[in-house]
Amino acid sequence: MKKIAFFDAKPYDKIYFDKYKNDYGFDIKYIEYKLGTDTAYMSKKYDAVCAFVNDDINSEVIDTLYQNDINIIALRCAGYNNVDFKSAYGKVHIARVPAYSPYAVAEHTMALLLSLNRKIHKAYNRTREYNFSLTSLIGFDLYGKTIGIVGTGKIGRAFINICKGFNLNIIAYDPYPLENSDIEYVSFDELCRRSDIISLHCPLTKDTKYIINENSISNMKDNVYILNTSRGSLIDSEALLNGLRSKKVGAAGLDVYEEETDLFYEDFSYQVISDDILSGLISMPNVIVTSHQAFLTHEALSNIARITLENIKAYFDETPLKNEICYKCSKGEKCNKEKNKNCF
Ligand code: NAD
DSSP, X not given: OEEEEEOSOOHHHHHHXXXXXHHHTEEEEEXXXXXXXXXXXXXXXXXXXXXXXXXXXXXXXXXXHHHTTOOEEEESXXXXXXXXXXXXXXTOEEEOOSOSOHHHHHHHHXXXXXXXXXXXXXXXXXXXXTOOOOTTOOOOOOTTOXXXXXXXXXXXXXXXXXXXXXXXXXXXXOSSOOTTOOOEXXXXXXXXXXOSEEEEOSOOOTTTTTSBSHHHHHHSOTTEEEEEOSOXXXXXXXXXXXXXXXXXXXXXXXXXXXXXXTTTTSOOTTSOOOOHHHHHHHTSTTEEEOOSOTTOSHHHHHHHHHHHHHHHHHHHTTXXXXXXXXXXGGXXXXXXXXXXXXXX
């Protein structure tokens, strides 16, 4: 039976992976530590590694895994900005779960928007204290407002469909626009200028890092709402904090944060957090931070478990690893995948 070293394991991972592992014939060792330079050695005597969004899969980690005869890392997530693909190429195959429930993330994005706009987080706390005052709880109708969607992939499109139900006026920016769609594509600058609400659904790449920065914020409408359920480093958090302080930005809904790696998914409720920018954001009444939980639905977790295990099985069965990704194909360049083979 093949053995999987499963890093950064959480109780909900165990529930879903334990449910499916026997169907695929795997033994799973759940390891609470994140995968990184200090923990990669734990992969010794295992056959495969399973990793998540905040594991640091750098070249040193790749080399250690390779020395431990690990040739497959199954990411149980869609994003892959935490992998050094160039180091992995030719040594360790990287598979991911390209789509597990775009609806989960899109619905969470709308939850953030509705909560921020209608001040549900404030109202919830008030009524628990029998404070039934409405002072400062005024929102605005979403009906007829303009929302700018950055990235019209699976999640961006699922979110657009939700926005249509609210009669929001939708504009979008994507360097690879969908053909034959009814989406109004505009430049990123125009999107910033025209949107009442901006929602990020693009991957983190060198082109998108800090796409929301001091300059783009200064182009935005006053009181703009910014939503990020994609990756933290799409936003220069300090610029966002300044935008909120100056009241240029009306509200921010953040499921991700650029320095989340050592914080998110852990309980620090009894400790002092030394990240002043995050503390500043969390302290604001018009900011909601959730800890990278947009994916966390029953359907998404079931699909993540099944597809991750299918990926590992495909690798050991020597059938094409259709969810493999490498530094070439991730940029649309040719690799062996074109010939219906693994990337290398
Ligand atoms: P996808 O690959 O289907 O779509 C991404 C879209 O972004 C594509 O249309 C692509 O053309 C576009 N894009 C690429 N470069 C761009 C740029 N410079 N500017 C604007 N758009 C650009 O991906 P998806 O499944 O829709 O996921 C989107 C992102 O959501 C992922 O990259 C991941 O970071 C994030 N995500 C977050 C969670 C969560 O729990 N918060 C869960 C899953 C995914």
